[in-house]
Amino acid sequence: MDNTLTLLLQGFVQVMQPVNLLFLTVGIVLGLLVAVLPGLTLVMGVVLALPFTYSMEVIPAIILLTAMYVSGTYAGAWTSILFRVPGEPIDVPLLWDGYPMARKGEAAQALGWTLIAAFFGGMVAATTMVLLAQPVAKIALTFSSPEYFAIIFFGLASVVSLGGGKLANALISLFAGILLATVGVDDTYGAHRFTFGVPILADGIDYLVVMVGAYGLGEVFMRMEQGFKSPQLEKVGDIRTRLPRMKEALAMKATFIRGGLAGIFIGIVPGAGATVASFLSYGIEGQYGKNRHKMGTGIPEGIVAPQTAATASVGGALIPLVTMGIPGSGATAIILGAFLLHGLQPGPQVFQTSSHIIYALFASVFVGIIVMCLIGYFATKFMIKVLDLPEVIVSAYVVMCCLLGAFAARNNLTDVWLMVIFGIVGYLFERFRFPITPMVLGVILGPLAETNFMTTMISFSNDWTVFFTRPVASAIMCVAIITLIWPLFRYLRQQGKK
Amino acid sequence: MAPYILVGVAGAFLFYTATQFEFYRRTGVLGPDFWPKLILVLLVIVCVYEIARIALAQSPDDGTAGILENIAQGVDTAPAPEFSPPQNQPLRLISGMAATLAYVALVATTGFFLTTAVYIAAFLLIGGYRKTKIIVAMSVGGALLLMFIFMKLVYVSLPIGSGLFGQLTILLMKLMGIR
Numbered sequence: 001m002d003n004t005l006t007l008l009l010q011g012f013v014q015v016m017q018p019v020n021l022l023f024l025t026v027g028i029v030l031g032l033l034v035a036v037l038p039g040l041t042l043v044m045g046v047v048l049a050l051p052f053t054y055s056m057e058v059i060p061a062i063i064l065l066t067a068m069y070v071s072g073t074y075a076g077a078w079t080s081i082l083f084r085v086p087g088e089p090i091d092v093p094l095l096w097d098g099y100p101m102a103r104k105g106e107a108a109q110a111l112g113w114t115l116i117a118a119f120f121g122g123m124v125a126a127t128t129m130v131l132l133a134q135p136v137a138k139i140a141l142t143f144s145s146p147e148y149f150a151i152i153f154f155g156l157a158s159v160v161s162l163g164g165g166k167l168a169n170a171l172i173s174l175f176a177g178i179l180l181a182t183v184g185v186d187d188t189y190g191a192h193r194f195t196f197g198v199p200i201l202a203d204g205i206d207y208l209v210v211m212v213g214a215y216g217l218g219e220v221f222m223r224m225e226q227g228f229k230s231p232q233l234e235k236v237g238d239i240r241t242r243l244p245r246m247k248e249a250l251a252m253k254a255t256f257i258r259g260g261l262a263g264i265f266i267g268i269v270p271g272a273g274a275t276v277a278s279f280l281s282y283g284i285e286g287q288y289g290k291n292r293h294k295m296g297t298g299i300p301e302g303i304v305a306p307q308t309a310a311t312a313s314v315g316g317a318l319i320p321l322v323t324m325g326i327p328g329s330g331a332t333a334i335i336l337g338a339f340l341l342h343g344l345q346p347g348p349q350v351f352q353t354s355s356h357i358i359y360a361l362f363a364s365v366f367v368g369i370i371v372m373c374l375i376g377y378f379a380t381k382f383m384i385k386v387l388d389l390p391e392v393i394v395s396a397y398v399v400m401c402c403l404l405g406a407f408a409a410r411n412n413l414t415d416v417w418l419m420v421i422f423g424i425v426g427y428l429f430e431r432f433r434f435p436i437t438p439m440v441l442g443v444i445l446g447p448l449a450e451t452n453f454m455t456t457m458i459s460f461s462n463d464w465t466v467f468f469t470r471p472v473a474s475a476i477m478c479v480a481i482i483t484l485i486w487p488l489f490r491y492l493r494q495q496g497k498k
Numbered sequence: 499m500a501p502y503i504l505v506g507v508a509g510a511f512l513f514y515t516a517t518q519f520e521f522y523r524r525t526g527v528l529g530p531d532f533w534p535k536l537i538l539v540l541l542v543i544v545c546v547y548e549i550a551r552i553a554l555a556q557s558p559d560d561g562t563a564g565i566l567e568n569i570a571q572g573v574d575t576a577p578a579p580e581f582s583p584p585q586n587q588p589l590r591l592i593s594g595m596a597a598t599l600a601y602v603a604l605v606a607t608t609g610f611f612l613t614t615a616v617y618i619a620a621f622l623l624i625g626g627y628r629k630t631k632i633i634v635a636m637s638v639g640g641a642l643l644l645m646f647i648f649m650k651l652v653y654v655s656l657p658i659g660s661g662l663f664g665q666l667t668i669l670l671m672k673l674m675g676i677r
């Protein structure tokens with residue numbers, strides 16, 4: 001424990017260095033702007049920021065991207081509450097109660113509850129992250145390939161089951177992603193897989209190219225087809241934030257705790273992210289909250305539950321990333337990309353080899369939340385001015401960042417071609433209502449899943465029952481299978497009722 | 499149903515391709531074709547299931563939904579969006595895609611600055627933006643700014659182009675102090 005505190009203090013010292021603090025503030029502001037703009041999602045924002053970190057040192061690069069990730073879960077609440085325009089899917093549950101509150105003349109209170117919820121969720125999750133990271137890393141050191149495969153399988157199952165849209169479409173998207181990850185020369189046998197004689201495909205398809213294309217360019221194409229028509233914003237009066245009194249906040253402690261726990265848990269589950277946390281927490285509050293019958297009518301619980309969970313999911317999602325090297329969400333996948341670009345492989349060993357970087361990352365989450373709340377309290381009015389920018393101009397620069405991001409990774413125009421192709425694929429996915437996230441997670445987790453599956457098969461003489469005979473692997477596999485089967489079971493039950 | 503048929507057929511084709519992978523087979527050890535084949539079998543099963551379900555079901559949109567969908571549907575009081583959904587404009591989309599593909603095809607020859615400036619201007623025009631002064635400022639200024647950031651600060655060697663275009667880029671680089 002003393003060691004953890006010492007390392008965390010050293011992390012704070014790193015973060016407080018002027019350059020790092022500058023990048024942290026820039027990251028927070030960019031994350032807030034990205035969250036406010038309806039055409040940009042937080043994952044897209046982190047993706048677009050990545051190429052700017054290529055020439056940076058590893059600590060400021062990680063701090064910048066993490067700061068964007070943290071603040072990206074917060075600012076969309078402003079536009080949801082004030083204008084009923086969710087900056088991104090995370091913020092949809094926030095408008096169900098936030099907007100009615102604003103219509104009742106309680107916009108300042110609603111913004112205050114959002115700020116407190118983001119602060120509480122972020123801080124609790126960051127503390128949990130620091131407390132759990134070392135013990136989880138120690139446990140992870142004892143894991144073998146069957147356990148790793150089980151964890152990854154669980155992540156892939158949850159992204160399919162917890163995501164929006166139809167299960168079949170999510171599965172197809174996931175399988176497409178896993179297949180994309182198999183393209184190239186196989187490491188063990190040297191066999192060319194799905195290269196079709198194209199030399200560049202022998203190197204495989206970089207997941208960053210898929211992410212930038214599908215998330216960034218695909219979304220721009222979608223909005224271009226819709227003619228870049230931003231919703232008309234209502235006139236709102238003086239925009240300010242009124243924090244709730246301590247007594248009011250304490251009266252809602254159960255909602256804060258439920259939201260925080262839901263966010264941390266969902267964050268830890270590989271495959272689920274802030275959007276799932278936000279929706280799930282709203283659902284939990286609607287089922288178990290003291291004022292559950294009033295949900296959707298404009299009560300603070302409807303804001304606190306999703307916002308606490310969304311911000312808490314950040315700390316949760318960083319745990320599997322740093323302790324096992326498994327990114328649980330799109331944004332953490334980009335942060336993993338930044339680690340790898342600087343020659344650092346997250347995992348249990350990183351706590352021995354580069355603990356100063358990991359604890360700087362942890363400290364940046366704490367400092368980032370404070371900076372985010374300060375900016376949120378004082379600058380909401382100015383930050384939402386960004387909505388006045390014509391969407392077509394923002395989109396033009398988003399496309400440029402996508403093109404440059406794909407090119408800059410390997411200084412290769414073929415990656416840009418691939419990125420544009422994945423942009424078109426991303427558009428087609430959106431158009432035909434296939435979710436993109438399972439494909440992206442499939443590309444990222446696919447190679448890890450294959451390596452651990454094949455290693456297990458070689459080590460245990462092709463005995464697949466090993467996944468169900470080793471206690472840890474077996475428990476995780478069972479949860480994963482339940483996660484996958486549950487929506488199907490519920491569907492069949494609903495059909496039976498009909 | 500068409501997307502599922504298409505994906506199913508593609509899956510079957512890729513499965514055939516996977517049977518043609520060339521590698522040294524060792525008895526009792528899974529080869530590099532096993533994993534992709536496993537995934538392709540699952541993919542085809544899902545497609546066949548979905549095709550059959552749509553063929554037999556009354557409502558093709560019905561189906562097993564993820565948990566988020568259920569929560570969203572469960573909120574009876576969720577207000578409907580006030581603004582009407584925008585009309586699709588396929589011509590705009592096709593022009594945008596064509597401009598993007600043309601950009602990638604031309605950037606190596608015409609260089610980053612010129613291609614980017616023209617592309618941003620074209621993108622804004624395709625997107626329906628008509629303020630000429632802002633288009634010029636955004637395209638030329640934006641291209642110069644991106645060039646400065648990526649070549650001077652991030653050290654990415656962007657395409658300079660060939661012949662006259664290359665000379666123009668080099669001149670600009672000199673003016674901006676990029677080596």
